[in-house]
Amino acid sequence: MTALLTIIVLVFILVAIWQMVKIFDLAQAKADCDQVATDKDNKINAYLMMGFLAFIYIITIVSIVKWGDLPLLSNSASAHGPTIDNLMAISLVIIFFVQTVTQFLLHYFAFKYKGEKGKKALFFADNNKLEAIWTIIPVIVLAGLIIYGLNTWVNIMGVDESDDPMVVELYAQQFNWTARYGGQDNTLGKSNVRLIDIDRANVLGIDEADPNAQDDIIVKELHLPVGKPVLFKMRSQDVLHSAYMPHFRAQMNCVPGMITQFGFTPTVTSEEMRQNPDMVEKVANINRIRVEKSEALVAKGEDALDRYEFDYLLICNKICGKSHYNMQMKIVVETQEEFDAWIKEQKEFKNSLN
């Protein structure tokens, strides 16, 4: 229905444009215009330039106010999260400043120096000092950003084995995720997709003879103890996928034929995040939207939408085929005690085979 309405609106816009076109054509036929801008054109377009500058500013302000609660700038749930958020905030401030100033200069000059008959432009071809200024200033700013950025990058990507991270495998396939824990020995058993044996329920291709594999634990919901470093080892069985965990500021592709890795330390439990005032507000807003949508659905005789409760998610962020848009796994961050209790209930690999 909405689509049909849009099409109708588009048709009307089209007709309106068509009418405008005709008017312009008629006006021009009389004037016998040579289609080169006149002083009047210069003036009108110069004012429109200022209008457009206002438009850019307005859309910036509206976007920031309406959609700029900037989930990326606050409420990260991993130890390295705040450093990324901080760098992001600094970059955004720089961008905002440069954008505001340069767009002003560009549009204001376009307005101020609009052409008039008989006026002559300034012959100003070169100025080494000016060019040096706008070469050196970006150099300095970028040098700062590069140093800060690389520092952050190295800290995030460098895995410190002395932290004794918990090793978890994230296993991707069209179109779902599986996680595997190393078990008691915190060591993942060897694996290769060539060893997959569906009949024996060995779906991840784990080497059944490997002693390290016996106590591995395979689950469909990722649980992580808060405050404990985790080292993810990513695998894919078919095509490229990307393990994207936006709340933890974490992402790494899953590549068939190789193992990739990414490590972080979760710092906020799922329960704590649900209590976070910003998150409470966001969830309330989402539920308000869902209630509205549900009313429309019920009116059509369909089921209402479930109430949304916040959960961390692992989502696929590399195009992987038809159901790419629905490849997700729930992540639960909990206290060490809760985690220990949960993992005790899970089957070990050797007991999970048929």
Add this chain to the structure above:
Amino acid sequence: MSAHADTHAHDDHGHHHKETFMTKYIFSMDHKMIAKQYLITGTIMGVIGILMSMMFRMQIAWPEEPNVLFEALLGKWAPEGVMDADIYLALVTIHGTIMVFFVLTAGLSGTFSNLLIPLQIGARDMASGFLNMVSYWLFFLSSIIMVISLFVEAGPAAAGWTIYPPLSALPMAQGGSGMGMTLWLVAMAIFIASSLLGSLNYVVTVLNLRTKGMTMTRLPLTIWAFFITAVIGIVSFPVLLSAALLLIMDRSFGTSFFLSDIFIQGEVLHYHGGSPVLFEHLFWFLGHPEVYIVILPAMGLVSEIMASNSRKPIFGYRAMIASILAIAFLSTIVWGHHMFVSGMNPFLGSVFTFTTLLIAIPSAVKAFNWITTIWKGNLQMNPAMLFSIGFVSTFITGGLTGIILGDSALDINVHDTYFVVAHFHLVMGISALYGMFAGIYHWYPKMFGRMLNKNLGYIHFWITAVCAYGVFFPMHFIGMAGLPRRYYTNSNFPLFDDLADVNVIITVFALVGGVVQIIYLYNFFISIFYGKKATQNPWKSTTLEWTTPVEHIHGNWPGEIPHVYRWAYDYSKPGHDVDFVPQNVPLKEGEEELQH
């Protein structure tokens, strides 16, 4: 070089061969006709590409709702008017491919390099008219194959325009990776051949056929841009060709360049020892320079148009050339910033962050030089000028967010989200499109001997400008909220429910922006026949193309090729009565040629 040009001049090309319809309009070897052929083919491909984007934008805004338009255009891919998830990905893929390669590479560079290189350097034609013709017809052939691929049974290629294997290599992974992908690869291989022939021709022509007095430092910036673009193309396109050929081998002949250890649909495939990451490297070794292949010609056109319409010399001519060279060089060593989270060694990520952020420096120099060019000018607000100013505006807005995406640490969290989509559409999509429109409005009189209607141009520009920002500005924010790109629908993630209204707004802007292009198409095609007849030099420009007669003749100048005595930017030079001094006017006694 000039000796060659002179002997050419004595041939007196203008009056000899009698041309038939076939040799004049179809298998033409005249660069001006070939330019028009490129432009019109590119325009048709552009209409297809934009229509596709309008369709998938409707799907994003109103997911899984029946739509009569889908039913009419997509047929079996939209049962009862609901778009299928496979065709959604195909639309996204083909939209990207068509816009990047067929419109903004062939349509933009093909049109204007062909039209302007001989005219602006003072040559009778391209170095090889025959190669030029072959180049166009290969492009045409590849366009036809790409369009045919839309109609194959299992669907067109749908692995994203980056066609990463294994998704693109395995027909069982995705319907579009069967016949559709084969045709895609064949079309692209032919396209690359076309592009290489074109590029070689441009480089040879610029180096060898400049008229007397046209030193490299007197070339208009357009020529510099086309020249360097051609060089980048020659360096990087063959790498994509090799990637495409290796992928064809993997798909059809059982090799394992990019594939290893794959279990799909219940069976283990024979592939062993290849790496998809290798493909990513090969792809982006072209893929990144490609964005400069797209944007540099637009920069050249805009520099020329801004100077001419500001009635002022381009500010910092040498710095502009230096920055083109710097961008060209850096463009070949930054490809890894598309691969920060691909699984490559994090140390490489550091290197690519460094080189990537460096590229912001020459870009900043260019932006400031354009702004200074209009400062204290006498701005003639022709539609071409509006599009040029629009170009600088979107180039700045889009370029600035590059410092976030180029920074590996920040890329982790916005990689492959709508933030990326917003960034590259503004900085190279919309900007290059503006550059192309600017070029068309400015050189239309040269191409067709008639003027485009300026009022339609004004309407076209202003509505397009508002819509472009309306589409891509809010898109940054849904990206920062973590919304991944290439999702058929977001309704499986309640987390993103609060972004649904933003998507509706974006789509409305996109639809209006798409539909208003009809104004331009109307203006373009009607003016070919009914436009106001152009005068020889309607914009009062200094460059050589405006010294040729309005009527196209083979060989461009009826008499001798003009000699060049000055650079291309003597606008409003003190000591002259008029505010422009064409390049072929000798220096007055005591007049200094500028230091430039």
